Amino acid sequence: MILGISEAPQTVSFTNMSERQQQLVDVVLKDPAVDNVSSFIGVDGTNTTLNSGRIQINLKPLDERKISATEVIAACKRIWPAWRASSSSCSHCRI
Numbered sequence: 001m002i003l004g005i006s007e008a009p010q011t012v013s014f015t016n017m018s019e020r021q022q023q024l025v026d027v028v029l030k031d032p033a034v035d036n037v038s039s040f041i042g043v044d045g046t047n048t049t050l051n052s053g054r055i056q057i058n059l060k061p062l063d064e065r066k067i068s069a070t071e072v073i074a075a076c077k078r079i080w081p082a083w084r085a086s087s088s089s090c091s092h093c094r095i
Contacts (some may be wrong), residue, residue: 002057002069004076008039012051017041026059033065033072053061055058 006024008017021041028037034057041053059065059072 001059002073004055006053006058008051008054010049010051013043014050017051017053021055024053025057026057028076031072031075033059033067035060057060 006021007019012020018041021039025037025039028034036058037055037057039053041047041050043050046054057072059069062068065072075084
């Protein structure tokens, strides 16, 4: 599993943040190593600002995906250059 944080400019509207988060999810789901994705945006106990979101990327079993979580993160980084982390910590992605 990979946990991530998405961020947008502080002036982003809820609607625009929702669209940006969905774009991120759509890109991540195209990776054949990804089984499913959960994400949320908005202010709550975890997200303290409207311009941030959380994303949980659940990977297929290793024998089905043939690449490590680190390689999945590297693929995300090629798409979203601000992405940085490992599967054991939160990653940051500006959208």
